[in-house]
Amino acid sequence: MRDFASELEQRKQAGLYRTRRLISGRQQPVLISGGKPLLSFCSNDYLGLASHPLNIETLRSALAENGIGGASSHLICGHNEAHHRLEERLAAFTRRSSALFFSTGYMANLGVISALAGRGDTIFSDQLNHASIIDGCSLSRARVCRYAHGDVASLEGMLSETEGHKLVVTDGVFSMDGDVAPLRDLARVCRDHGALLVVDDAHGFGVLGPQGRGCLAELGLSEEDVPVLVGTLGKAAGTSGAFVAGPAMLMDYLVQKARTYIYTTAMPPALALATCTSLDLIEHGDELRAHLQSLVNRFRQEASAMGYDLMPSRTPVQPIMIGSNTRALALSHGLEEFGLLVTAIRPPTVPEGEARLRVTLSAAHSHDDLDSLLQALLDCRHLLKT
Ligand SMILES: *Cc1c(COP(=O)(O)O)cnc(C)c1O
Numbered sequence: 007m008r009d010f011a012s013e014l015e016q017r018k019q020a021g022l023y024r025t026r027r028l029i030s031g032r033q034q035p036v037l038i039s040g041g042k043p044l045l046s047f048c049s050n051d052y053l054g055l056a057s058h059p060l061n062i063e064t065l066r067s068a069l070a071e072n073g074i075g076g077a078s079s080h081l082i083c084g085h086n087e088a089h090h091r092l093e094e095r096l097a098a099f100t101r102r103s104s105a106l107f108f109s110t111g112y113m114a115n116l117g118v119i120s121a122l123a124g125r126g127d128t129i130f131s132d133q134l135n136h137a138s139i140i141d142g143c144s145l146s147r148a149r150v151c152r153y154a155h156g157d158v159a160s161l162e163g164m165l166s167e168t169e170g171h172k173l174v175v176t177d178g179v180f181s182m183d184g185d186v187a188p189l190r191d192l193a194r195v196c197r198d199h200g201a202l203l204v205v206d207d208a209h210g211f212g213v214l215g216p217q218g219r220g221c222l223a224e225l226g227l228s229e230e231d232v233p234v235l236v237g238t239l240g241k242a243a244g245t246s247g248a249f250v251a252g253p254a255m256l257m258d259y260l261v262q263k264a265r266t267y268i269y270t271t272a273m274p275p276a277l278a279l280a281t282c283t284s285l286d287l288i289e290h291g292d293e294l295r296a297h298l299q300s301l302v303n304r305f306r307q308e309a310s311a312m313g314y315d316l317m318p319s320r321t322p323v324q325p326i327m328i329g330s331n332t333r334a335l336a337l338s339h340g341l342e343e344f345g346l347l348v349t350a351i352r353p354p355t356v357p358e359g360e361a362r363l364r365v366t367l368s369a370a371h372s373h374d375d376l377d378s379l380l381q382a383l384l385d386c387r388h389l390l391k392t
Contacts, residue, residue: 021331022352032057034370037347044347045375047365052213052322053294054370055244055284064283068276076272081261084272092278096249099285100219100237102229105251106260109273111208111238112138114248116145117266118236119175121259122202123148127171130161130201132187134180137355139206148173155180158191165199172199178207178221179214182356182364184319186210186221193231204234209323212242218288218295229253243284247273294369298322301367301376308380312387325351325362326383333390334361340389344382 017023030038033049033056055061068088078084089107096105108114119142123129127148131139134155143150151168153161165172174196176187189205196203210221222232229235229252239247250260260267305324310316315327328334334350341348341363352361365379 021335034368035372035375039347043345044342045345045378046347047367047371047379048347048349049368050209050241050366051244051370052209052242052298052366052368053218053244053288053291054368055212055242055287058244058284058287060287061245061280061283065276065280068279072275072279074274074276076274078272079268079270080272081268086272086275086278088275088278089272092282093249095282095285096237097251099289100235100251101223102235102251102253104254104257105249106257106264106267107273107278108248108250108267109270110246111136111206111236111240111248112141113266113270114236114238114250115139115142115206117142117264118204118234118250118260119143119173120146120265121263122204122234122256123171123173127173128168130164130172130174132156132176132180134183135175135177136181136206136208139175139177143175156185156188158188158195161192162195162199165195165201172201173204174201175204176206177209178205179209179321179323181209181323182325182351182362183317184209184321184323184325185317186214186321189221189227189232190225193227197231202234203232204236205232206236208236208238208241208248209321211237212288212291213295213298213322218242218291239281239284243281243288245277245281245284247277247281291369298367298369301369301371301373304373304376305365305367305380309383312380312384314383314387322367324365324367326365327360327362328390329359329361331361334363336389337363337386340386341379341382344378344385346379346382348379 034051034054036043037046076084093105093107115138123146125147129143129148129150131152133152151164179186207220212218214221215224233252235251237249239245317325331352338350348363351364
């Protein structure tokens with residue numbers, strides 16, 4: 007048998023060992039860990055909807071009506087009116103013809119990519135795409151070409167040399183860097199070279215664009231420009247699940263072919279209804295988004311003035327680049343002594359030598375909360391000089 011125990015030991019030595027922090031209670035902005043409160047800057051609950059009284063109330067009454075479990079897959083007897091209502095609401099919200107509700111973003115990417123490309127086809131994937139996209143590419147058995155992060159010119163070169171069915175897939179907002187993909191240029195080269203473009207807007211949905219309709223709506227890119235949009239509902243929407251939206255014919259194709267849609271139990275119907283309430287809150291959430299943006303702008307200005315190395319991001323994902331794994335952990339521990347929770351992100355989640363602290367801001371934070379973070383960052387600056 008393989009020596010699993012010594013592999014674990016090696017990980018510990020390399021500063022790569024992962025542990026799960028036990029928390030209790032709600033996520034935002036203060037969570038309880040080991041009995042003590044920590045002001046968290048690492049959840050993806052960008053609008054503070056994970057504990058909003060209105061979607062909680064919808065969930066409570068929907069549970070009374072529908073019970074808890076989905077009990078069956080969508081193609082047997084699990085496709086509830088509640089799921090259907092959410093899918094129609096998601097299609098309308100994203101200005102697309104049709105939408106499908108998946109159990110998680112991970113499952114949506116696996117299912118969509120492996121259904122829309124297969125043996126003999128070619129998938130072009132941004133080098134910094136999310137792990138669920140990478141795994142979807144492997145599962146598809148298509149040939150996979152990774153292109154340099156955001157490099158549309160090199161992608162175009164690769165597309166022009168490739169025959170057959172081509173699929174291009176990218177994060178909309180990159181999950182560990184916070185930058186936005188060059189979507190308009192990607193749409194153009196995909197149209198010019200007959201490639202199908204898939205955009206995963208896990209971090210832009212609810213946050214970017216008019217009424218939070220996402221990174222494509224922000225640029226006015228329609229379903230004709232970008233046929234397949236994936237979004238997740240566990241981040242800004244504050245509930246759980248994910249969706250794919252696009253032309254009705256493609257959604258119909260996915261119902262036939264996406265194995266992670268077909269061979270799994272439908273989500274609890276009540277959760278779908280709670281998510282409909284989240285969509286109402288997102289749609290009317292301009293004040294939340296304006297507050298969030300003011301936190302992002304202040305964080306960037308003040309943290310970089312202290313000498314911290316930030317990334318070119320205008321989104322609530324605001325990594326502080328550190329480089330070494332151990333130094334990233336030291337800064338994270340230092341901040342925790344001040345009652346702040348900002349986790350260190352290390353390889354393989356990010357490339358080797360690019361460990362960072364991934365600060366995420368939420369509309370649930372106050373400017374006083376941000377003051378606490380900035381003061382602690384000032385007090386911890388010495389931890390980076392060794
Ligand atoms: C979080 C995330 C996912 C996975 O979504 P879950 O619903 O959490 O499984 C997919 N893609 C990106 C870019 C993400 O950041």
